[in-house]
Amino acid sequence: MSQEAQSGVERTKKCSKCKEEVLYDAIKCKHCGSELRSWPGQHPILSKFIAYSGLLMLVLIIFIWVLNSIGSIATPVSKINPSPHREQVSSVFDVPSLLGKNINQIRTALGTPTYDKEPTKLQLSLGVTEWDKSWEREGADLLVTYNIKTKKVIDFFIGGVDPSGSTNDKKLLLDVAGLKEGDPKYKLEFVEVRVPKPEPGFYTGVKVMPQ
Numbered sequence: 001m002s003q004e005a006q007s008g009v010e011r012t013k014k015c016s017k018c019k020e021e022v023l024y025d026a027i028k029c030k031h032c033g034s035e036l037r038s039w040p041g042q043h044p045i046l047s048k049f050i051a052y053s054g055l056l057m058l059v060l061i062i063f064i065w066v067l068n069s070i071g072s073i074a075t076p077v078s079k080i081n082p083s084p085h086r087e088q089v090s091s092v093f094d095v096p097s098l099l100g101k102n103i104n105q106i107r108t109a110l111g112t113p114t115y116d117k118e119p120t121k122l123q124l125s126l127g128v129t130e131w132d133k134s135w136e137r138e139g140a141d142l143l144v145t146y147n148i149k150t151k152k153v154i155d156f157f158i159g160g161v162d163p164s165g166s167t168n169d170k171k172l173l174l175d176v177a178g179l180k181e182g183d184p185k186y187k188l189e190f191v192e193v194r195v196p197k198p199e200p201g202f203y204t205g206v207k208v209m210p211q
C-alpha cells in the first residue's frame with residue numbers, strides 16, 4: 001500500500017511494529033498500541049530546546065570568528081613578521097680585482113688558500129696540467145683553476161653561498177663575488193645542480209671565465 005494520499009481516500013501509513021494499516025495522523029497504532037510519532041513528535045519541548053541551542057552555538061561561533069577577523073586586521077603592522085628580505089650583500093671575494101693575476105699573485109692578494117695541496121709527481125707524470133686552489137670566507141668558496149706550468153688562471157668558481165649547497169638566487173652568487181652580468185671582461189656560467197638529482201633553476205655556483 002502506498003503512503004501517498006489519493007483523492008477521496010483517507011491517507012494511511014503502515015505501523016512500523018505490526019505492519020498493519022493505520023491512519024496517517026495516528027499517534028498510536030490501533031492494532032498493537034505502539035507509538036507512531038517520531039522522536040521530536042514525542043518530545044516537542046526537548047527537540048525545540050536542542051534546535052535552539054544548536055542555533056545559539058552557531059551564532060556564537062560566527063560572532064567569535066568575526067571578532068577574530070577584526071582583531072587580525074587591527075594588528076599593528078610592526079607586529080607582523082616582515083617578509084624574508086635580504087640586505088644588499090657586500091662582496092666576500094672581489095673577483096674582478098683578481099682578473100689578470102696569476103695564481104701566485106692571487107695567493108698574495110688572498111692569503112694562504114684553505115685548500116693548498118700541490119699535485120703529486122704521479123699526477124704530473126699522468127699528464128695533469130690544471131690544478132685548483134680554494135679559499136673559504138664567510139661560508140662562501142672561491143675555487144681558482146690554473147695552469148700548473150704557466151700559473152695562468154683558467155677560471156674562477158664561486159659556490160657555497162647557501163648552507164644547503166645550492167641556491168636559486170643568481171644575484172646573491174654575483175654579489176658575493178662582486179660580479180655583474182654583461183661585463184665584457186669575463187663570461188659567466190651558472191652551474192646547475194646535477195647531483196643527487198637535477199634541479200633546474202638551482203645552482204651550486206657560478207663559473208667566471210676571464211676574457
Ligand SMILES: [Zn+2]
Binds near residue numbers: 015019030031032
Ligand atoms: Zn501496530
